[in-house]
Amino acid sequence: MDLRYTPQEEAFRADLRDWLANVLPDLPPQPSADDWPARRAYDTGWQRTLFEGGYAGVNWPTEYGGRGATLTEQLIYLEETTLAGAPYIGVNFVGMLHAGPTIMAEASEGQKAAHLPAILRGDEVWCQGFSEPSAGSDLAALGCKAVLDGDEYVITGQKTWTSFAQVADWCELLIRTDPAASKHRGITWVMFPMDTPGVEIRPLRTVVGTSEFSEVFFDEARVAVSNRVGLENDGWRVAMVTFGFERGTGFVSDLVETGKMLQELAELAKHVTRGSATAWDDVSVRRDIGQMQAEMDALWALTKRNLAQADRNGVPGAGGSLVKVCYSELLQRLTEVAMELLGRAGLSRTDVGDLPSGAFVEERLRSLSFSIAAGTSQIQRNIIAERILGLPKEKPWTSS
């Protein structure tokens, strides 16, 4: 067990810090939350900056233009960029972390050449067409229908929770090509151009008021069979191939952000007055903060253990589920403690006077999604119980 960074890792960190200190002051102003063309321009502009600095795709193999960094370097990259307040991966998320890696693993050389360099440079934005109204936690129940017509699939159906659909160029789309096959068979993975006729995008307004995701409707939309990746009816496997691409680094930025926010909560407690004392003088508040700090530190250590295990085994264990459940619930608790301190100042989503309250009120709403998105906490607990403990699946439900 060794927690020391090597001289090479320290050098990587120092170079990155220098580079960030150099480029971050020249960032354009952040666009408003619901101006999607501006958000696309901002996020892809940052991706371009990363590309020019040699930091695009730190986790991508060098043969596809990435940096091929070690897992520890990836950890350092995510830690340092988050601490420095660099832009989040944003609209590049699906391309860089899911569709791109799937293409690397499963696509033809021609398909790779057509998309990977463009994703890496920030020229191409992707979205993910997986979930449907009737296929959420039970994703394999998806029914978006595709009928083969000559050298095209004709697609009719609906996707939902599609992040960045309104600004994406391409969609990694799961379609049902064989309705007679069992649920996990009969699914095909295609690269779908979002400007295809017959596609309608209806943004969904979320709890925070903005439209991060959309419903996407397909009405006899046509896609060339040559856009298929992998074999027909083998799309479930194709989609799952990159399940572990991040190999334990998936929540590093979130952890670093949450750590910052916990520090800010301690500051807030010292700022909030209660008669002649501050909230910090209240031992129950300090205990809450101390408990959360212990859990944060442990999550950071657990992330390092997950990385070490992924390094040895090539694939991540179920450790990612542990981190996700813990940090999402911890962040929700953190914002509740903040609300206990803020009282009526929590009525406003922007700062009240000189009280730095807005970020906590905002995070209290935003964090509701973290225990739902990418596998609810309940599904994560099923995964932990079944994959780590070997407990049986529930019996199939039959109507009485």
Next chain:
Amino acid sequence: MDFELNDDQAALAAGVRSFCEGRLPIDVVRALEPAGGVDRGLWRELADLGVFSLRLPEADGGVGLGWAESVLVAEELGRALTPGPLLWSQLLGGLVDGVADGSVLVAGVERDDPSGLVEYGGLVDHLAVLDDDGVRVVGAADVGLEPQPLPLDPLTPVWRRTAPLPEGDQVAGPDEVATLRRGGAVLVAAFLLGIAEVATADAVAYSLERTQFDRPIGSFQSLKHLMADMVIRTELARAAVYAAGVTLDDPSVGDVERAVAGAKLLAADAAIGNTKSSVQVHGGMGYTWEIDAHLQLKRAYALEPTFGTRPELAERLAGLVGQL
């Protein structure tokens, strides 16, 4: 950076586990209840295994390992629910004659502990008394000790000090006592981690064997989630406890105080949370003396206050964070 056990560490942990499985199955542990959990023969065997001389230099007859390895050993001894004044023999080997070879048994107390209770006090040779000035050792026979008739944990009998402590011989100074308290907290945390693990394993095994409504109760989602939470608490605690051990060995990788307090806090959460959940998974059987869950729970309860209760540790952590 590579935060996983190296081959030597994995072999050490496997060796201690194998010793415990052979020498300390739970029926052997239970059979020690009339003797107050103390078996001097076992103590010699643990000494031969190197448990009480793990961190002593090889030149002094020790094994020459660090806190990280001590943590792995304590975790395995915790899994086995090893009874006896283990913590103090692990801490004081090398400081008190006869401890490292298992011939002398020591119990320990904080001088200002208002409860005046001493675990295993009437069964040991010496008492180590800690205060901020250091550690002093007194003969157990020279301390007025009265047995408490009904200890919480049947394998952790307690005596109460009834008279002022004699002066005794100083064996460690102020700096060393601070190190011993930190190391002791991490060893207790590691033992608690082991309890959290065995509680989970027992609950899972029972839930697969016990059927109701024509299926194993471990297939019910409510119980699966209860047990998934046991895994979550265990793995958080494990990461914290291992990190604390590594940080004690090399303070350059973190903040020692913070790592130690967090490890002990989360290990207590895991041990107490998991043993309570195990009682629940066992249902009515979990409330019986026959099932081991109560022994695990009682040991976790008994160890929790040693070197800081959870509220004290949480407050200490807040103090450290609030200074940043």
